[in-house]
Structures are given as structure tokens and as C-alpha cells.
Amino acid sequence: MNPGALRPVDLAREHGLSTQAVRNYEDEGILPPAERSASGYRRYTPVHTQALRAFLALRPGYGHGVAAEILRSAGRGDTGTLFRLVDRAHADLLHERDTLAEVTAALGTLTTDPGPTPDSYARTDPTVGMLARQLGLHPASLRKWEAAGILHPRRDPATGHRRYPPEAVRDAYVARQLRRGGFPLDRIRTFTEQLRGAGDAGALGEVLAEWHGRLHRRSRAMLAAGRHLDAYLDLVPAPAAPTEG
Template sequence: MRPADLACEHGISTQAVRNYERDGFIPPAGRTDSGYRIYTEAHAAALRAFLALVPAYGHSAAGEIMNAVHRGALDDALTVVDRGHHQLLRDRATLDAVRRAVDHLTAEPGAAPAPSADGTRTIGELAHRLGVTPATLRNWEAAGILTPARDPATGHRLYHPADIRDAELAHLLRRGGYPLDHIATVVRRIRTAGGTGPLAEALDEWQRRLTSRGLAMLTAATHLSACVNGGPPDPTPNALHNMDT
């Protein structure tokens, strides 16, 4: 096969194929007497595996997996795969925790008492409640996530119940991997709508992303198995038994 043959299957450029070879994502190509690259079905299988791994585990992890496969370090490759599955499981647990928190906040919007009689908290009190630093809250304010009032006498930040709700949601979404600019958008929509409906939409989108990643892992496993074993995975019921023995 020529570089163009591999590229055509995936709608990528021939330069991308050469770059993937350079980076170790596919094995080194053979050469003709005149120096042209020659690829085989093994190269095609490696390219399919790498491109399937990217949406499942990310570009960096996909490259790490393929480099390990090509140097014969299969256990190293599988360790990266295992880390990806572990992270997906943690993300699912985090999403469940966020949903429970949103349900709680929706059911009892002012349930958490604050030290002040009017329900406000200082930056130190709110940071302690969330287990973050005051600097983190100031960063969230700079990103537009929090808009605390100021004590007219001292100039110190005062966080009212709505601010505390926004901070709690921001904390949960940060744990879920959301960037600050996305959290700011969600929080602004909550303020405008006057409720947590927009957050529910964000969580539904998060759920769809996790499902998509899980399905991508299934597809990637098929292609990686074909690359490692030199052919399609064995579909027979005794395949796993034969591997063990």
C-alpha cells in the first residue's frame, strides 16, 4: 500500500500518515529501491487502532498505547487502557454525585445554614465549607462564575445564599472536569432562568459524552485486538479459555 491508500480510508492527508509513522503510532514503513514508502495490512490495522483509540482515550493516551504495542510492551499498553476505564468509572460516579447534589439543592435550596444571621458567608467561611482555598474562589470570580457583594464598611466579599449555591455547583462541575468558561456559562444561565434547569441540561450532555466514550472504548478494543493479534478477534466461545491455556 502507498501512504495515499491508508489516508483515503480515513479521510486524512498523506502527511498525517507520515506523521503517525514518525511518532510511532504505526510501525516503520518499508521502502522501495527508489525510497518510496510501502505499507502493509499490519500498518493499516495499526492506523485503524490508533484512530479508534483517540476518541476513547484521547490523543496522548492513544499514542502511548500504540508505541507500547510496537515495542512489544503489551502490559504497558493495557495499563493505559485500564487507566482509561478507571477514569470513565470515576467520571460516572462523579456525575451521579452531581445529580444527587442538584436534586438536594432543588429540593432544599436554602438548607445549608450559614454563620451569619442573614445567611451570608465570608470568603474564608465559604472556602472552608467547600474544601478549597480563598484563591480558588477569587479565580472563579475572575472567570465570572461568582459575583459576591461587598461589605460597604470593610470592602470584604460577602456570599449570599444564591452565591453559595453557585459556588457549590461550580465545585461539583470542576470535579467533573468542566472548564471554568463552561461553568461560567452554566451558572449565568441558572441565574437568568432562576433555577437549576440549565444545569440539568449540562448534566445530560455530560452523560451523553460518557456514553459516547464508553462506546468508543468498545470500538477501540476491537481494532486494538486486531492490531495486536494480526487479525479480527476470535469470536468463538472458547477464545478466552484458549488464551488462558
């Protein structure tokens, strides 16, 4: 047995973790399998130490699940999957950044001119058909967004038809931009709820600034994690070269 072998507590202490958390990470394949002493105790090495550092560094930027898959791929020498996971995470981040820019531009228009509508619609809250034409959508999409809690039209007391006040028109424009960005309906509902709670244009700006800050922190976390992952890859066995058939 290597006299310099490390115990779970040695890995845990560096990061303020419990020893059980370290064992769990090994059981989940995030850390490579450890040797066992004659009495069954786990014995770790500097490879495990760096694997744990890499995982904990990756997690803030990539999320727990993706970070775990990256470490599992590294542990089995599957760099093809590893790099695809890294590339996809960066592509997803860029996609979200582009969506934020589109939403910011859309909100800038809607808050400075809350009725980006034809004059014929500006004198009254539009109906579902009118708003759908403005957005270039089918009315069924607006009804689906209403069912999902994204839109809150009022009902005309005389006819019972849906009417969309300025706030609902704004939410519809934002929802369209987010859907184009690939956002699921539950996330759009959360965002429009934040917009309604924010109220004025200044508060809406705070919501967008928070979103921007979150993306900035995630980008920095992904950048910082790279050196820890690279150091770990230097310690694990290199993948076997493909054989010619």
C-alpha cells in the same frame, strides 16, 4: 519488494485522510516503520492498515495522546504499558462518572433548596468564614477559588467584607464536589461558568445531560475501539517471555 505492498494513499483513502497525515503517524511511531522501495517510497502492509484503524478508533474515547502511546506500546511489544494505559483510561472515566453523579446530587439539593445552610446564615449572604465552615474548608480555599474565577462574591458596601449570594454559595458547593473528584481549578471554572450561564434548574439539567452524553459517547467509543486494537495485537509480534535470572 512485496508486489502487494500498499502506498500511503491506500491507507489514507479508507479514512479520508491526507497522505501526509499517514506519513506523520508513521514518523510519530503510531504506525510501525515501513519498508522503503529502491526509490525511497514507503511501502505499507495490512499490519499498517490495521494499526491505523486501531489508532483512529481509539482516539475518540482515549484522546489523541493516549491513543498514540497505546499504539507505540503495541508496536514495540510492550503490552505491560499498553494495558496500564487502557486500564488507567477506564479508571479515569469511572472517576469522572462518579464525580458527575456527586455533582448531580449536589445540584439537585441546591436547586430545590438553594440555601442548604443553617438558619442563622439563611437570613443574609454568608461571609467567607461562614461559608467556609458550612463547606468544612479553610477560608483561604474560597479566596483561592475566587482568584481562579470560580467564585464571585460581592463586597459589603459598609465593611468591604466578602458576602456570598445564593449563586456563589451554589458554585462553592459544586466546586467542593469537583475538587473532591480531582478536577483542576481551570475545569471547575469552566463548569461553574456554564452553570451561571444556564440560569434556571431546567437549563442546569441540560448541562448535566450534556456531560452525561459525553461520557456515554466516550464509553461507547472505548468499547468499539477494543476490537480494532485486539485485531492489531494479533498481527504484531508477541512480546518476548521474561527470562529467569
